[in-house]
Amino acid sequence: MIDQRTLTRECLAQALNAHPNALIARTFTSLQHWKTIGKPQQGTLRAVLLNVTNGSSEEIDAEVRAAVAEFEPVAVVVLSQDQDLRAILHIIGMGVCGYIPTSVDIGVCIQALYLAIAGGRFVPASSLLSMREFLELSSVRNIAGDGSFTARQTAVAEALRCGKANKLIARELQLCESTVKVHIRNIMKKLGATNRTEVAFKIGGNVCFSQAYA
Structure with missing residues (x-):
């Protein structure tokens, strides 16, 4: 030593x-x-x-x-x-x-x-967790950085990555729930995804299936 x-x-x-x-x-x-x-x-x-x-x-x-x-x-x-x-x-x-x-x-x-x-x-395990979080956040930011997502769509995509329900996303981003749904449809279209679980997968996140989606 x-x-x-x-x-x-x-x-x-x-x-x-x-x-x-x-x-x-x-x-x-x-x-x-x-x-x-x-x-x-x-x-x-x-x-x-x-x-x-x-x-x-x-x-x-x-x-x-x-x-x-x-x-x-x-x-x-x-x-x-x-x-x-x-x-x-x-x-x-x-x-x-x-x-x-x-x-x-x-x-x-x-x-x-x-x-x-x-x-x-x-x-150390704490560093591996930090690395995972960094990579997951980077995947969302990379999508936003290439110009395909607006700032609001990036925020909604990050919320989807975390497995949040539409009502919670709307409350946190101070949007109408119908507006959140429009953003999600546009995100799915841009990513070629058929559902929100696929969106979360494509941007590198994990969906919490215990969430009740509206």
């Missing part, structure tokens, strides 16, 4: 070592510290946990790239307090085998390390 901060480094190492499914953790303050002290005494190295909480984005990028290059083919897993989806995808794209938020418990941390050791790649 590589972490500049003494307290967090030693506390996490003790927690990892004390866990029932423990991996034996050795700690270093930096990659250079590892090269000087750890590398000459290297035994069986199974994974590297790199804490990148401190530093600018450029410094973090350089640190991650250096670690991946130094330890290849050993799995490098990043530990960070940043849960921004773009930051996570960026780090994963540099070749690491996992991204662990500091908000998870020690059990999740250990399972993420075992997954990386086995050849998998760990991404």
Whole structure:
């Protein structure tokens, strides 16, 4: 484990070592510290946990790239307090085998390390949900962006994607229900859809079938 901060480094190492499914953790303050002290005494190295909480984005990028290059083919897993989806995808794209938020418990941390050791790649569930929401919203915005939908039709399409009934759409958008129906017919025509479920499917959403449609 590589972490500049003494307290967090030693506390996490003790927690990892004390866990029932423990991996034996050795700690270093930096990659250079590892090269000087750890590398000459290297035994069986199974994974590297790199804490990148401190530093600018450029410094973090350089640190991650250096670690991946130094330890290849050993799995490098990043530990960070940043849960921004773009930051996570960026780090994963540099070749690491996992991204662990500091908000998870020690059990999740250990399972993420075992997954990386086995050849998998760990991404926090919260980030996957954010990615799904981003892709779903992007699909609606892409349709609107190509000029085929008006702004109002885009809003109605987004409501359909969420499985909302006509009455609810009308109330939220402050429209008459008959106007909502007209927008839905136009949306269906533009998408070549035969029903609202097909509309939701084509724009990448999930329909809640418990909704009562008017």
